Amino acid sequence: MPLLAARGVNVVYAPARGARVWAVRDTDISLEEGEFVGIVGESGCGKSTLGYALTRMLRPPARIESGIISFDGTDISGLDGEQLRLQRRGGFALVLQSGMNALNPVRTVQHQFGDVMKAHGKQGDDVSAGGVARRAAALLEAVGLDAGVLRRYPHELSGGMRQRVAIALALALEPRLIVFDEPTTALDVIVQRAVLQTIKGLQRDRGFTAILISHDLGAVLSATDRVMVMYAGRIVEDQPAVALLEGAHHPYTEALIGCYADPRADVIQLRGIPGTPPDLSQSGPRSGSADLSQHACSFAPRCVLAEDACREQDPPLTPLGAGRAACFVRARATEASHVG
Ligand SMILES: Nc1ncnc2c1ncn2[C@@H]1O[C@H](COP(=O)(O)OP(=O)(O)OP(=O)(O)O)[C@@H](O)[C@H]1O
Ligand SMILES: [Mg+2]
Incomplete structure (x- = not known):
């Protein structure tokens, strides 16, 4: 049984005024316990x-419009406040934002460990000042910081140190799934790599399940086991990282790999993808119906391979290569090569 399974998930931003935005459409995901998966786009x-949807941390005006999300066999898509809180206490899942947003600017690091452990910790945790300090020091050591950091305020720390503190705070809750949302975006390249290596090491040693969200395909490929590529609210490709390095199956991923500059190269060449991504307020189910098969492939206007069929229907995410891809042209080519 997978740790996390999403089936047919649609998420909409429905503000009181203005257009509805279909931000996540028709999404199926399966995550095994201990897997480290990337999401790029x-x-x-x-x-x-x-x-945020997978961890039930969405806030209005966003809502899960349809679909099922199950965590360790329990359907969590319909749980309400108190039931969700109980799940979280049981070590469910959380999203870790970039360090500045994750920390309280007016509390010392030690106080923040105390706040988090008292509010969300497991029953039986020692939340006395001494207990918090001991546990926090051990967690800080695990992320490469010394216990002196406990007396500091966030503004007294560098960006990389703040991010490490945020990671240690997340670990204090012993979640079974951690979503790292652009954890290194605000940091310089050297610090980025060091923090990613720390995340990768912690994930491997502690065995939690992790999702790394980033627009940096290179970072995701170097850290994770499997990469999901999103385009206009849908997953268009899902492959083992090693397989993606050998070649993508979706034309959008190929274009992304073309954009990915090898940092070891002497001359970095970025080839942008011509055209612009679609407006997601235009891309939802027509007239409120949930029939998503009525739509064209969102990437078709920018795709060098697009055919008539691609402008008439949205290709489903089907098995392709070592994983899945959503492309009529590539699915057909693979089929033909198997027959031939
Ligand atoms: N509060 C909101 N109200 C309305 N639309 C929103 C809101 N937040 C996000 N969106 C829309 O939902 C879509 C998806 O946004 P999301 O933040 O998930 O994208 P992302 O891939 O994480 O982008 P980034 O790489 O910039 O972080 C976007 O088109 C965005 O405009
Ligand atoms: Mg984002």
């Missing part, structure tokens, strides 16, 4: 919305 494609 351009800004606005729905990565964070998906991460």
Whole structure:
């Protein structure tokens, strides 16, 4: 049984005024316990919305319009406040934002460990000042910081140190799933790599399940076991990282790999993807119906392979290569090569 399974998940932002935005559409995901998966895609494609939906941390005006999310066999998509709180106490899942947003600017690091452990910790945790300090020091050591950090305020720490504190705070709750949402975006390249290595090491040693959200395909490929590529609210490709390095199956992923500059290369060449991503307020189920098969492939206007069929229907995410991809042209080519 997978730790996390999402089936047919649709998420909509429905503000009181203005257009509804279909930020996540028709999404099926299965995550095994201990897996480290990446989600990549351009800004606005729905990565964070998906991460928050999977952990039931969405806030209005976003809501899960339809679909099932099950965590360790329990359907969590319909749980309300108190039931969700109980799940969280049991070590469910959380989203870790970038360090500045995750920390309280007016509390010392030690106080923040105390706040988190008292509010969300497991029953039986020692939340006395001494207990908190001991546990916090051990967690800080695990993320590469010394216990002196406990007396500091966030503004006294560098960006990389703040991110490490945020990771240690998340670990204090012993979640079984952690979604890292752009954890290194605000940091310089060297610090980014160091923090990612720390995350990867912690994940491997502690065995929690993790999702790394980033627009940096290189970072995701270096840290994770499996990569899901999102475009316009849908997952269009899902492959083992090693397989993606050998070649993608979806034309959008191929374009992304073309954009990914090898940091070891002497001359970095970025080839942008021509065209712009679609407006998600235009992409939802027509007239409120949930029939998503009525739509064209969102990438078709920018796709060099697009055919008539791609403009008439949205291709389903089907098995392709070592994983899944949503492309009529590539699915057909693979079929033909198997027959031939
Ligand atoms: N509060 C909101 N109200 C209305 N629409 C929203 C809201 N938040 C996000 N959206 C829309 O939902 C879509 C997905 O947003 P989301 O933040 O999930 O994308 P993302 O892939 O995480 O982008 P980024 O890489 O910039 O973080 C976007 O088109 C965005 O405009
Ligand atoms: Mg985001």
